Amino acid sequence: MAAADALRVVIAEDSAILRDGLVQLLTDRGFAVVGAVGDAVGLERAVADASPDVAVVDIRMPPTFTDEGLRAAIALRRERPEVGILVFSQYVETRYAADLLAGGAAGIGYLLKDRVADVADFADALVRVASGGTALDPEVVTQLMGASRRTDALAGLSSRERQVLALMAEGRTNSAIATALVISEGAVEKHVANIFSKLDLPATSTDHRRVLAVLRYLEG
Amino acid sequence: MSEPEAGDGWVQVRIPPERTDQAKRFVRTVLREPFQSRSWAELGYFLASAVLTCVALVAIVALGGAGIFLSVVFLGVILLACGLRATRGLGAWQRTLASRLLREDVTDPEPFRPRPGFFGWLRSAFGDRAAWRGVAYFLAKVPLTIFGVWFALSVWLEALLGIVSPFTGGHGVGRFGFLGWLADAGSGNGPDTGFGTHVAVFLAGVLLLFVAPWTMRLVVYLDRQLMQLLLGPDAAASRVRTLEASRAKTLDAAAETLQRIERNLHDGTQAQLVALAMRLGQAKDKLDHLDVADDPADLDAIRKLVDDAHRGAKEAITDLRDLARGIHPPALDTGLENALATLAARSPVPTEVTVVIQSRPSPAIEAICYFCAAELLANVAQHAQASRASLTCAQHGHWLRIVVRDDGRGGASVNRVGSSSSGLAGLADRVAAVDGHLTVASPAGGPTIVTVDLPTHA
Numbered sequence: 001m002a003a004a005d006a007l008r009v010v011i012a013e014d015s016a017i018l019r020d021g022l023v024q025l026l027t028d029r030g031f032a033v034v035g036a037v038g039d040a041v042g043l044e045r046a047v048a049d050a051s052p053d054v055a056v057v058d059i060r061m062p063p064t065f066t067d068e069g070l071r072a073a074i075a076l077r078r079e080r081p082e083v084g085i086l087v088f089s090q091y092v093e094t095r096y097a098a099d100l101l102a103g104g105a106a107g108i109g110y111l112l113k114d115r116v117a118d119v120a121d122f123a124d125a126l127v128r129v130a131s132g133g134t135a136l137d138p139e140v141v142t143q144l145m146g147a148s149r150r151t152d153a154l155a156g157l158s159s160r161e162r163q164v165l166a167l168m169a170e171g172r173t174n175s176a177i178a179t180a181l182v183i184s185e186g187a188v189e190k191h192v193a194n195i196f197s198k199l200d201l202p203a204t205s206t207d208h209r210r211v212l213a214v215l216r217y218l219e220g
Numbered sequence: 221m222s223e224p225e226a227g228d229g230w231v232q233v234r235i236p237p238e239r240t241d242q243a244k245r246f247v248r249t250v251l252r253e254p255f256q257s258r259s260w261a262e263l264g265y266f267l268a269s270a271v272l273t274c275v276a277l278v279a280i281v282a283l284g285g286a287g288i289f290l291s292v293v294f295l296g297v298i299l300l301a302c303g304l305r306a307t308r309g310l311g312a313w314q315r316t317l318a319s320r321l322l323r324e325d326v327t328d329p330e331p332f333r334p335r336p337g338f339f340g341w342l343r344s345a346f347g348d349r350a351a352w353r354g355v356a357y358f359l360a361k362v363p364l365t366i367f368g369v370w371f372a373l374s375v376w377l378e379a380l381l382g383i384v385s386p387f388t389g390g391h392g393v394g395r396f397g398f399l400g401w402l403a404d405a406g407s408g409n410g411p412d413t414g415f416g417t418h419v420a421v422f423l424a425g426v427l428l429l430f431v432a433p434w435t436m437r438l439v440v441y442l443d444r445q446l447m448q449l450l451l452g453p454d455a456a457a458s459r460v461r462t463l464e465a466s467r468a469k470t471l472d473a474a475a476e477t478l479q480r481i482e483r484n485l486h487d488g489t490q491a492q493l494v495a496l497a498m499r500l501g502q503a504k505d506k507l508d509h510l511d512v513a514d515d516p517a518d519l520d521a522i523r524k525l526v527d528d529a530h531r532g533a534k535e536a537i538t539d540l541r542d543l544a545r546g547i548h549p550p551a552l553d554t555g556l557e558n559a560l561a562t563l564a565a566r567s568p569v570p571t572e573v574t575v576v577i578q579s580r581p582s583p584a585i586e587a588i589c590y591f592c593a594a595e596l597l598a599n600v601a602q603h604a605q606a607s608r609a610s611l612t613c614a615q616h617g618h619w620l621r622i623v624v625r626d627d628g629r630g631g632a633s634v635n636r637v638g639s640s641s642s643g644l645a646g647l648a649d650r651v652a653a654v655d656g657h658l659t660v661a662s663p664a665g666g667p668t669i670v671t672v673d674l675p676t677h678a
Binding site for chain 1: 483486487490491492494495497498499500501502504505532
């Protein structure tokens with residue numbers, strides 16, 4: 001929790017009950033909630049005022065209750081790329097996720113609101129996004145996988161490798177993937193190496209390649 | 221002229237002034253008619269449409285005949301289909317003629333919407349009612365045109381020939397028709413046509429000039445009727461169009477309702493449940509990290525979280541129940557009597573309920589009836605400042621009449637001005653969708669009486 005001490009969070013969520021709940025939960029976990037607003041305009045102002053590390057953004061907000069949160073998030077990414085963005089929604093919209101990830105997956109998260117019930121996971125995701133990582137809901141990953149336009153690039157992967165890649169897309173580390181799939185970390189590393197070579201990714205720093213693999217996988 | 225005195229021996233014939241006016245107007249009309257552009261336009265129309273009818277007849281006979289003759293080979297079928305498509309075009313020309321020259325506007329029939337593919341096109345062409353009705357029009361137009369030539373065009377011709385006869389020396393009057401007969405009768409007097417005959421033929425021509433516009437008008441009138449009957453949209457098609465429009469409206473309303481429900485679920489119950497899960501998650505998290513020898517402060521925090529979650533769960537249940545009732549009131553399952561009684565009992569304004577129904581209306585009508593009553597009672601509670609209200613629902617044959625009356629301040633209106641009345645306008649739309657009516661009587665100072673009539677089955 002010591003690492004979270006420094007993290008400054010802005011929350012944009014129109015439902016008061018959820019907003020208050022989030023503020024309480026994050027404060028409780030040691031985050032510094034530096035702004036809690038109910039719409040996209042408020043988000044813009046709060047980010048300008050408080051310079052947060054990460055913003056939690058609801059997609060559906062006033063006035064039209066469609067995708068103003070998403071549009072605000074994309075604008076925020078363009079203007080202040082250093083701020084991590086965790087989009088937070090009741091539904092997964094493939095197009096929204098694709099729009100959001102169009103500029104890269106670093107520092108981006110897209111979670112279903114349900115995930116907040118697992119407080120520790122949610123807090124981890126927020127920390128990950130704030131530090132430039134990725135946190136995608138398994139639901140998002142599944143849908144993007146289904147909507148993938150260039151499946152041939154992924155066709156060469158074995159089903160196990162696909163599982164590993166999906167978990168990578170969710171933003172998990174090798175050890176977390178090993179735990180989730182009940183295999184050894186060494187096995188995960190082997191799968192990851194296979195994925196890199198099959199997707200023909202250049203041998204630069206591993207983290208960069210992970211992001212590239214995820215993007216390749218998501219954008220298909 | 222001085223008014224003759226009664227009793228001085230004159231027989232008095234009093235013509236009421238309006239009668240003389242009418243007579244004057246009639247004479248003026250008859251005298252003017254040959255010089256009105258309308259009469260000449262009708263003559264022009266008759267001639268032009270006669271030509272068009274000839275073209276159409278040739279096309280129908282040629283293409284139809286050839287098509288039927290060749291229908292043993294496939295080409296014949298195609299010819300027939302082309303002929304039908306052409307009839308539509310001819311019909312359009314006919315409508316243009318009518319609108320230009322007669323100012324008779326015939327609505328275009330429903331457009332040709334071919335099915336995809338060549339055979340689809342072929343089937344659509346044969347099934348095109350507008351084209352077949354066009355064929356019927358031109359076939360019916362043939363006898364009408366022949367009748368028109370005999371009954372109206374000949375009168376015009378004779379009138380003109382008669383008038384010009386003094387200048388042509390009687391040439392061209394011809395051997396036929398009324399003038400021919402007159403000339404023949406005249407020539408019986410001597411070897412040459414006498415002066416008297418010339419005068420008679422001229423006068424007859426002038427007389428016919430004043431008759432011709434009217435005979436032509438009759439022919440054109442018959443044609444107008446024929447066009448409206450066969451060249452416009454047919455009754456079945458326009459009924460279909462009306463139904464399509466109302467179906468579209470119903471679908472829109474249904475989609476709107478679904479959207480409203482989704483919004484309510486999203487903003488209400490879903491958010492509440494997420495908040496609930498969040499609190500429980502927090503509590504669980506705290507319990508996981510609870511040391512055996514922990515201070516009671518953490519326990520208190522956990523208790524508070526569980527308390528909040530418990531309250532949230534109860535709120536979610538209430539909201540969900542209200543929402544479900546808004547979608548379909550469970551009380552309706554046992555009939556309107558129960559549902560309306562329940563509704564009135566929930567109303568904050570004391571409400572007397574009378575329900576007299578012999579047979580159950582269809583579920584859709586029951587639902588509309590229920591929601592009308594609910595909305596009206598809610599209006600009474602919100603806006604009327606009433607102390608009492610009554611709700612009656614009575615069946616009269618195939619109609620259901622719902623009357624909501626209150627002793628409040630009145631001033632309610634269906635018009636969409638002001639926020640308080642928008643509910644009534646929405647209700648009126650909903651009622652109109654099943655061919656019902658909603659009327660509001662609400663003078664300032666009250667009382668307000670809203671009457672809704674609904675068919676028992678829709």
